[in-house]
Amino acid sequence: MSDSDGLAKREHWGSRVGFIMAAAGSAIGLGNIWRFPYLVGKDGGAAFVVIYLIITLFIGLPVMIAEFAIGRAAQKAPVLAFKALNVSPFWSLIGWMGTIAGGFLTLSFYNVVGGWTIKYIISSLTGLMEIADAGNSGDFFSSFIGQSYQVIVFQALFLAITMGVVIGGVSKGIERACKVLMPTLFVIMIILIIRSVTLPGAEAGLKFYLSPDFSKLTGETFLDALGQSFFSLSLGLGIMLTYGSYIGKEEQLPSSSAWTAGLDTVIALLAGLAIFPAVFAMGFEPGSGAGLSFITLPAVFAKMPAGMIFSFLFFLLLFFAAVTSSMSLLEVAAAFAIEKFHMTRKEAVYGVGFIILVLGIPSATSLAGGPKIYGKDFFDAAEYVCNNVLLPLGSFLASVFVGWFWLPQAIKEITNDGKLKFGWLNTWIWCVRFVAPLAIAYIFYAGLKW
Ligand code: PFF
Numbered sequence: 001m002s003d004s005d006g007l008a009k010r011e012h013w014g015s016r017v018g019f020i021m022a023a024a025g026s027a028i029g030l031g032n033i034w035r036f037p038y039l040v041g042k043d044g045g046a047a048f049v050v051i052y053l054i055i056t057l058f059i060g061l062p063v064m065i066a067e068f069a070i071g072r073a074a075q076k077a078p079v080l081a082f083k084a085l086n087v088s089p090f091w092s093l094i095g096w097m098g099t100i101a102g103g104f105l106t107l108s109f110y111n112v113v114g115g116w117t118i119k120y121i122i123s124s125l126t127g128l129m130e131i132a133d134a135g136n137s138g139d140f141f142s143s144f145i146g147q148s149y150q151v152i153v154f155q156a157l158f159l160a161i162t163m164g165v166v167i168g169g170v171s172k173g174i175e176r177a178c179k180v181l182m183p184t185l186f187v188i189m190i191i192l193i194i195r196s197v198t199l200p201g202a203e204a205g206l207k208f209y210l211s212p213d214f215s216k217l218t219g220e221t222f223l224d225a226l227g228q229s230f231f232s233l234s235l236g237l238g239i240m241l242t243y244g245s246y247i248g249k250e251e252q253l254p255s256s257s258a259w260t261a262g263l264d265t266v267i268a269l270l271a272g273l274a275i276f277p278a279v280f281a282m283g284f285e286p287g288s289g290a291g292l293s294f295i296t297l298p299a300v301f302a303k304m305p306a307g308m309i310f311s312f313l314f315f316l317l318l319f320f321a322a323v324t325s326s327m328s329l330l331e332v333a334a335a336f337a338i339e340k341f342h343m344t345r346k347e348a349v350y351g352v353g354f355i356i357l358v359l360g361i362p363s364a365t366s367l368a369g370g371p372k373i374y375g376k377d378f379f380d381a382a383e384y385v386c387n388n389v390l391l392p393l394g395s396f397l398a399s400v401f402v403g404w405f406w407l408p409q410a411i412k413e414i415t416n417d418g419k420l421k422f423g424w425l426n427t428w429i430w431c432v433r434f435v436a437p438l439a440i441a442y443i444f445y446a447g448l449k450w
Helices: 016-027 030-042 046-074 078-084 089-125 128-133 137-146 148-167 170-197 203-210 219-232 239-244 253-281 291-302 307-341 345-366 378-405 407-414 425-447
Strands: none
Touching: 016 170, 016 239, 016 253, 016 307, 030 046, 030 089, 030 219, 030 253, 030 291, 030 307, 046 078, 046 203, 046 219, 046 239, 046 253, 046 378, 046 407, 046 425, 078 089, 078 239, 078 307, 089 128, 089 137, 089 148, 089 239, 089 291, 089 307, 089 345, 089 378, 128 137, 128 291, 128 307, 137 148, 137 291, 148 170, 148 307, 148 345, 170 253, 170 307, 203 253, 219 253, 219 378, 219 425, 239 307, 253 291, 253 407, 291 307, 307 345, 345 378, 378 407, 378 425, 407 425
16 A cells, blocks of 8 residues: 555555554553553552553553554654654654664563463463362473473464564554454453353452552552553554554544553453452462463462363463564564665564574573573563663653654644544643653652662
8 A cells, every 4th residue: 555645655554443453462462461460469459450540541542642643654663753754863762762672672571471371372281280280380380481492492483473474564464363363362351251250259359359459559559550551552662653654644543542552451451350250269369470370370270170271261362462462563673674674574574583582592591590680580681671661761752752842743643634533632732741751750760679
């Protein structure tokens, strides 16, 4: 499809639904199913959920609209987008930081966990339930992540699947895959929720999840909620900017953003509903960290009738969620290589895929022990730098850019040159100019500790 404004030919999404599925596919990922519930467990149950919702509405969603607007106006991936908009080269920092530091670094650890989901899909059908039933799901997990070669093999497999889709292109690869995988994910989620909330003793989990304990709120809760909101909405790394660059001029940015953020939030909330009632019903504690999905849940499934099926479905769900997100991360890096070095899509995907595989090896092997970076292993350090530094910083810069340096053009872009009525325009302006930058700066300052 060619651009109406005469820019270079650029592939666009095939349909509005397809685009929303792809954006939601990026947003809905390990963050929703693996990370959100364990943060809820750690940070005071429903109190965290309330803070998370407020942050997502007043900070995450406005920043997403801003990223889409920059991308669609520029019709370029992040590194070249700001040049195309004829603004100070300083702002290209957002693109470089997002693509190089963020995209590559995030994918390097994201793929590792993506690989675990494949291992667990297979293991669910081949003996994990017996092991977990005997109380050994923790040993199973540590012995798996302790064998670096296995972790690397599964990580490579996960990356290869991601590459296979991204090579297909924006609408024939990513969009097509997301249009099938996202509805399937939703159906699996509903099956798991029905199973979970109908277990005897499920109420304790519902109570934990739904009744807020505000005494548990600390500076860290806010930082966790903010980092989680950006991570979950795929903000700050130029992902939504890139996806925005494939949007046609007739598309409505505010409503597409609301759909994307809404679906993402609903799936995170549903994940808690699938997990906590079952965990409490089976007499477990909602442990934190990777352990909740990969150690506690197999033990929970093992105690259920037909647990093998539910375990298989859960890890399949996690895999679908992860793979549609890793596609978006790979797409940003690939789009950069295509635009900057004039590579074909295939060359770009192979080249970038190789670099990401190599970069992921320290994350994969660090789980088996190895050098620490100021007390954190490589995996935790990469996750920390991405979530607590790069994502908020990228989002801060994007909102300052749009709110203070590019506002008239952004308003033109968001309202489709004044043709589209956006009732929340003033609220949005207020959010990108004041609420988002100030909140990010404050929370960043207050909560940043290694
Ligand atoms: N949003 C994804 C998730 O919740 O798992 C992860 C992610 C994808 C984060 C893309 C950041 C990103 F740029």
